[in-house]
Amino acid sequence: MALVELRGVSKSFRKGDETITPLDNIDLNIEAGEFLSLMGPSGTGKSTLLNLVSGIDRPDSGTIMVAGTDVTQLSRSKLADWRAANLGYIFQTHNLIPVLTAYENVELPTLLLKLSSSQRRQRVELAMEAVGLSDRAEHYPRQLSGGQEQRVGIARAIVAHPKVVVADEPTGSLDAETSEQVQVLLQRLNKELNITLLMVTHDRDVAAIASRQLVLDRGKFLELAEAGQTS
Amino acid sequence: MTRYVLKTLWRHRTRTLLTVTGAAVAMFVFCFVGSVQEGLQRLTSGADAERSLIVFQENRFCPTTSRLPEDYARKISELPGVRDVMPIQVWTNNCRASLDIVVFNGADPDQIQQTRPLKLLAGSWQQFTSQRDAAIVGRNVAQRRGLKVGDQFSIGDISVNVAGIFQSTVPSEENLIYTSLKFLQYTRGLDAAGLVTQHEVLLSSDADPDRVASQIDETLRAGSVATKTRRKGAFQASTLSDLVDLIGFAHWLGYACVGLVLSLVATTTVMSVQDRIKEYAVLQTIGVRPLRALRLVLAESTLLCLVGGWLGTALALLALGLGGFAIGAEGATIAFRPSFDLALSGIFTSILVGVVAGLAPAIQAATVPIVNALREA
Ligand SMILES: Nc1ncnc2c1ncn2[C@@H]1O[C@H](COP(=O)(O)OP(=O)(O)O)[C@@H](O)[C@H]1O
Numbered sequence: 342m343a344l345v346e347l348r349g350v351s352k353s354f355r356k357g358d359e360t361i362t363p364l365d366n367i368d369l370n371i372e373a374g375e376f377l378s379l380m381g382p383s384g385t386g387k388s389t390l391l392n393l394v395s396g397i398d399r400p401d402s403g404t405i406m407v408a409g410t411d412v413t414q415l416s417r418s419k420l421a422d423w424r425a426a427n428l429g430y431i432f433q434t435h436n437l438i439p440v441l442t443a444y445e446n447v448e449l450p451t452l453l454l455k456l457s458s459s460q461r462r463q464r465v466e467l468a469m470e471a472v473g474l475s476d477r478a479e480h481y482p483r484q485l486s487g488g489q490e491q492r493v494g495i496a497r498a499i500v501a502h503p504k505v506v507v508a509d510e511p512t513g514s515l516d517a518e519t520s521e522q523v524q525v526l527l528q529r530l531n532k533e534l535n536i537t538l539l540m541v542t543h544d545r546d547v548a549a550i551a552s553r554q555l556v557l558d559r560g561k562f563l564e565l566a567e568a569g570q571t572s
Numbered sequence: 573m574t575r576y577v578l579k580t581l582w583r584h585r586t587r588t589l590l591t592v593t594g595a596a597v598a599m600f601v602f603c604f605v606g607s608v609q610e611g612l613q614r615l616t617s618g619a620d621a622e623r624s625l626i627v628f629q630e631n632r633f634c635p636t637t638s639r640l641p642e643d644y645a646r647k648i649s650e651l652p653g654v655r656d657v658m659p660i661q662v663w664t665n666n667c668r669a670s671l672d673i674v675v676f677n678g679a680d681p682d683q684i685q686q687t688r689p690l691k692l693l694a695g696s697w698q699q700f701t702s703q704r705d706a707a708i709v710g711r712n713v714a715q716r717r718g719l720k721v722g723d724q725f726s727i728g729d730i731s732v733n734v735a736g737i738f739q740s741t742v743p744s745e746e747n748l749i750y751t752s753l754k755f756l757q758y759t760r761g762l763d764a765a766g767l768v769t770q771h772e773v774l775l776s777s778d779a780d781p782d783r784v785a786s787q788i789d790e791t792l793r794a795g796s797v798a799t800k801t802r803r804k805g806a807f808q809a810s811t812l813s814d815l816v817d818l819i820g821f822a823h824w825l826g827y828a829c830v831g832l833v834l835s836l837v838a839t840t841t842v843m844s845v846q847d848r849i850k851e852y853a854v855l856q857t858i859g860v861r862p863l864r865a866l867r868l869v870l871a872e873s874t875l876l877c878l879v880g881g882w883l884g885t886a887l888a889l890l891a892l893g894l895g896g897f898a899i900g901a902e903g904a905t906i907a908f909r910p911s912f913d914l915a916l917s918g919i920f921t922s923i924l925v926g927v928v929a930g931l932a933p934a935i936q937a938a939t940v941p942i943v944n945a946l947r948e949a
């Protein structure tokens with residue numbers, strides 16, 4: 342069984358009189374350890390898909406199994422617990438808590454788990470090290486560059502050792518150079534830490550770092566190519 | 573997570589400080605009003621108020637206008653149910669309602685020592701009983717007027733030597749200055765030789781106060797001056813009736829203060845949460861439960877209220893303790909004292925108001941539509 346399984350998932354939104362159906366009866370499998378990138382024009386429902394997999398949004402129909410749990414069946418409170426233990430979310434704009442230091446931001450998810458304080462510290466330090474920001478632990482978000490902020494966001498997403506990490510245009514608001522750094526980082530996390538990644542991007546080059554690429558268009562998937570076969 | 577709450581409050585320190593200060597001021601007033609209420613409550617309850625009687629000249633109000641023969645005491649003490657009678661001459665600097673009223677009670681020093689629940693904090697009974705112009709001063713007056721043992725204290729035509737400072741289990745008594753009866757009777761302007769203002773009657777344990785009171789008035793009707801006898805509590809309440817109405821009204825002021833804190837803290841918390849609504853969406857995306865988000869907001873509002881409320885309460889108690897405030901009219905006074913109950917009600921009210929003030933924004937934070945909030949840039 343795949344780590345993530347979507348079956349017959351549909352989601353539509355009402356905008357005034359109009360009904361938009363970005364996801365129309367779609368199926369998708371993501372295997373453990375896979376790095377899947379999802380491309381497509383703006384407004385096609387990529388973020389919506391991520392939000393459904395994360396359980397912060399609910400589909401109109403269909404089932405979404407993640408690591409053996411049907412997230413469509415959980416209450417809001419249970420979903421929060423489930424996310425704390427199983428899911429990491431990397432936002433386009435880092436969304437760090439401005440009043441907390443980099444360290445405290447990364448520590449946040451671990452406070453939701455039953456861990457001893459030494460285990461906690463170990464995990465936070467490990468995550469900070471993985472993103473190469475051990476020396477910025479005491480800095481506040483506003484004291485960090487955009488790329489550094491995004492890397493703290495990534496550390497926060499992986500610190501609880503989630504089964505799946507989703508990333509919504511993680512390089513979308515970065516310049517070319519820092520985008521490059523983040524891409525390398527994501528690739529490393531997938532290869533070295535074997536983290537399963539689902540990444541949305543509209544940038545072909547960024548998508549290319551994934552092991553598998555999909556394009557979402559008019560509610561359906563288009564399998565682009567296996568890694569290495571692009572261009 | 574506590575750190576998150578504290579740092580959030582710290583980030584907007586100006587707002588936090590203003591809110592805390594506002595809450596402190598309002599709770600200060602709340603406690604002050606509360607202490608006035610308590611003082612009034614004490615005046616009409618307790619053994620001293622319920623189990624002793626005041627015999628006063630009929631239809632007279634200000635102490636200087638009540639002139640009873642001193643030897644009524646003998647007649648009263650013969651009645652059944654009467655344990656002791658203390659003739660008292662009262663002198664006050666101000667018969668109208670005043671915050672700085674000075675009331676002298678002249679009575680037999682030995683009798684004062686035996687029947688009043690007084691404890692000398694400084695000075696000696698011996699000096700009080702032996703020296704003609706000696707006075708013992710209630711600690712409230714002493715605080716207000718800055719009096720110490722050995723001081724000479726003059727007001728109007730009266731000049732006394734402070735022989736002791738006393739505390740009493742009856743707080744309003746701490747606003748009094750006791751002198752010997754003779755001394756006060758012979759004060760210039762009073763011309764009260766053989767006369768007293770009132771008789772204070774102590775009852776035996778099985779006596780019915782109201783029965784004895786009417787018996788006293790009945791018996792003395794034959795005398796030269798008619799009397800009106802009431803329980804001490806009722807006597808003081810009727811003497812202070814104008815003030816009692818006013819104080820009764822003041823408790824609305826207390827409620828207004830609570831309302832003020834509520835709206836102040838609620839406004840601050842609503843603003844704080846609305847500013848950071850996306851933060852709560854992020855927290856819940858990370859895995860913070862809605863209930864926990866709710867608690868975070870409640871912690872924020874309660875903390876604001878508690879710090880402000882605690883500060884206001886502490887300052888109010890301090891002011892009450894040091895100031896020795898009292899309000900009085902016609903020789904009766906109400907003491908404002910700090911009390912444990914007052915502290916408790918201040919703190920408890922703060923916590924309650926904090927929780928209530930945070931409720932609406934807390935629910936907002938807990939039920940934030942995550943996706944919509946995240947989509948907002
Ligand atoms: N909460 C929402 N309310 C209304 N419409 C929405 C909402 N979320 C998404 N949409 C609409 O659904 C479509 C897909 O949105 P989205 O998943 O954000 O697209 P993408 O991430 O691919 O750019 C868009 O047309 C968007 O306007």
Ligand SMILES: [Mg+2]
Nearest residue numbers: 387388389509
């Ligand atoms: Mg999107």
